[in-house]
Amino acid sequence: MTHAIGNAAKLSGVNIETIRYYEREGIVPKAKRAENGRRTYDEDAISRLRFVKRCRELGFAIVDIRTLLRLSDQDAGTCDEVRNLSEMNLAAVSAKIEDLVRMQNALQELITSCRSGQTECPMLRNLFAE
Amino acid sequence: MTHAIGNAAKLSGVNIETIRYYEREGIVPKAKRAENGRRTYDEDAISRLRFVKRCRELGFAIVDIRTLLRLSDQDAGTCDEVRNLSEMNLAAVSAKIEDLVRMQNALQELITSCRSGQTECPMLRNLFAE
């Protein structure tokens, strides 16, 4: 059974414009066309879209997803490469978390310095200081 | 004492191209020019650049920094607005952290499923599943 692009979007969770974008960029193969020229998607194509979506949700960059899809088309011995990519991504994610937690703490501190009814905002003063 | 743009960049931690970008976008006021047409920065201008940099590091968007700078030019009663903006930013930062932690856990789990020497990568299989 095949689906039109709107349906594929619903089934994969990837929105229509993004699907066309992925095709333009060669991230997923060009969709087959019906006689009227419209794109059609079979279950395989939808799986691929869902895969891309999941990887994006896990923080993988598009270039890496390209690699993962290529690896998944080959057969064996890919596990090491997949794990490698994933570990690099995990490290990046963890680094981002650390950054954000630092931001979170600093913000929290600044906000508590900032009480209403003052003639000058201590938070702004702090940010301008030194 | 005034400084050339390269010096201002060093003193503020904002890089040269970014300083010019901030000026183009009206985030900081246009720099005064020396007779030879080059930009010059006094301590005040450098403070403003440093302020923008700190705010960016805290996760504030440029539009919000614009507001913060405007508020800092006024005198009183701004504390509430500053705190409001900051709390919204803090909420966004916290939400991002939650997202990333979820990603981190999912990645960790996928990676542990993925041991080398297998004929098929379980991680890829998982990402394609259902």
Place this chain on the structure above:
DNA sequence: ATACATCCTGTAGTTACTACAGGAGCAAGC
């Protein structure tokens, strides 16, 4: 038949920068 939904292509906008290209001016050493 008519209205509305869905699809098409192609282009431009988003965020916050960064990276040139191509040229001018300035400071230091010979």
Place this chain on the structure above:
DNA sequence: GCTTGCTCCTGTAGTAACTACAGGATGTAT
């Protein structure tokens, strides 16, 4: 005085990963 090299100038284009039209064709439901 001249060359070398650094810093500066403007203006434009590129980055990541989409998103949002415009303008038009086709499909579906009443």
